[in-house]
Structure formats: C-alpha cells, structure tokens
Amino acid sequence: TSAKTVINFSSGFTVNINATDTVFCEGKNATLSISGSFPNVLWSTGQNTTSIAISDSGKYSVVVSNNAGCFGRDSVKIKVVPLPTIHAGNDTIGDCANGIMLHGSGSGSIFLWSPAETLSNPNIPNPIATPTETTTYLLTVTENNCTILDEVTITLDCGNLYLPTS
Numbered sequence: 001t002s003a004k005t006v007i008n009f010s011s012g013f014t015v016n017i018n019a020t021d022t023v024f025c026e027g028k029n030a031t032l033s034i035s036g037s038f039p040n041v042l043w044s045t046g047q048n049t050t051s052i053a054i055s056d057s058g059k060y061s062v063v064v065s066n067n068a069g070c071f072g073r074d075s076v077k078i079k080v081v082p083l084p085t086i087h088a089g090n091d092t093i094g095d096c097a098n099g100i101m102l103h104g105s106g107s108g109s110i111f112l113w114s115p116a117e118t119l120s121n122p123n124i125p126n127p128i129a130t131p132t133e134t135t136t137y138l139l140t141v142t143e144n145n146c147t148i149l150d151e152v153t154i155t156l157d158c159g160n161l162y163l164p165t166s
Contacts, residue, residue, distance in 0.1 A: 015064050015072035023079045025146035029055040030078065038064040044075075054078060084108035084143040088150035096158035099128040106148070108141035129154055 015038075021030040033051035034041070041048050044061045054060060061075035089103035104111060104125040116122035118131045129137065136153040 013066065013070050013072045015062065015074050017060070017062060017074045017076045019076055019078070022076060023081060023144075025144075026080055026082050029053045032060055032062075032076065032078075034062055034064065034074075036064075038066055040065040056080060081144045081146050083146050083148050084141045086139060086141045086148045086150045088137065088139040088152040091153045091155070093155045093157050094129075094131075096156055099130045100154055102127055102129050102137060102139075102152060102154075104139045104141075104150075104152075106139075106141035108143035108146075108148075110140075110142040112140045112142075114138050114140075131156060 015034055015036070018033045018035065019030055020032075024030050031051055031053055032043075036050075038050075041050060041062065041064050043049075043052055044059070045052060045054070052060075057078055057080045059075055059077050061073060063071060063073045065071045084107040086106040086108070087104065089105075092100065094100040099120070102113065102119075104113070106125070111123055111125050113119055113122040113127060114137070115135070118129055118135065119137075120128040120130075129135070131154055134153065134155045136151050138149060138151045140147055140149050
C-alpha cells in the first residue's frame with residue numbers, strides 16, 4: 001500500500017486601502033483604513049492599527065495576515081497640495097464720493113470677494129468697491145480645490161457733507 005501526502009498552500013488574499021482623500025490641501029489630513037479584522041497589520045509608517053491619519057505626500061502601504069497565515073498587501077499614493085497665497089490688501093479709509101479699488105492678490109486661479117453687492121466684479125483680484133458704510137470684504141482664493149481666506153476693511157470718512165434741505 002502506498003500513502004499519499006497532500007500539501008495545501010494557502011494563497012494570499014486581497015486587502016484594499018480605503019482613503020478619505022488621495023489629494024488634499026496642506027494643513028489637512030486624510031485617513032487611510034482597511035476593512036476587516038486581522039491579527040497582524042503593519043503600515044509602512046510602522047503603525048499596526050486598521051486606520052491611520054496622514055498629512056504628508058508619499059506612497060503608503062499596508063501588509064496584513066489572517067489566522068491561517070495568509071498575507072495581503074496594498075498601497076496608495078497620496079499627494080498634498082500647497083495652499084495658495086493670499087493678501088486682501090491693507091485696511092483703508094475712503095471717502096463717500098468715490099469708489100475704492102481693492103488690492104487683492106494671491107497665487108490661486110479663482111478669486112471671490114464678498115459681500116459682492118457693492119463691488120464692480122467680485123471675481124477679480126482688484127474690483128472697485130462702492131460701500132455705503134464701513135464694510136469688511138472677505139477674499140477667498142482657490143487653487144487645486146484648496147481655499148484660503150483674508151479680509152480687508154474699508155472705513156468710510158464722509159466728512160461734513162452738505163445736504164440741501166430745499
């Protein structure tokens with residue numbers, strides 16, 4: 001009689017990294033996680049939890065094993081985008097009779113001023129403001145879905161206006 005020896009090889013399994021974002025703005029973070037319960041988890045950061053918070057660009061990977069000794073791995077590339085620069089200009093005093101040019105600047109491609117009602121164009125860096133009272137304008141600059149804010153206050157000095165009474 002002859003005996004047979006059967007050897008079963010456990011194959012690997014699939015594990016997937018879930019990322020809240022793969023591209024995000026400087027100063028923020030993203031969470032990387034895996035689904036399932038594994039006795040052994042090791043991220044490229046050295047952490048051994050099922051989710052990690054990250055804030056830097058790079059390639060992140062995870063290796064997991066199950067109770068049968070099978071291994072699974074995955075990786076994801078993360079890109080952190082720098083915030084645009086911004087300057088809404090210096091606070092200024094304006095007279096009531098003339099418009100005041102706002103002096104916004106920034107490295108973004110989208111400019112938005114508010115409140116928009118008293119501006120010649122709220123979507124350009126240097127609109128003409130014609131406020132009827134002291135007003136603080138908020139400038140929002142956006143680039144690569146990253147947004148930053150700054151503000152400028154225009155204080156009106158109307159002096160002694162002569163208003164005829166008939």
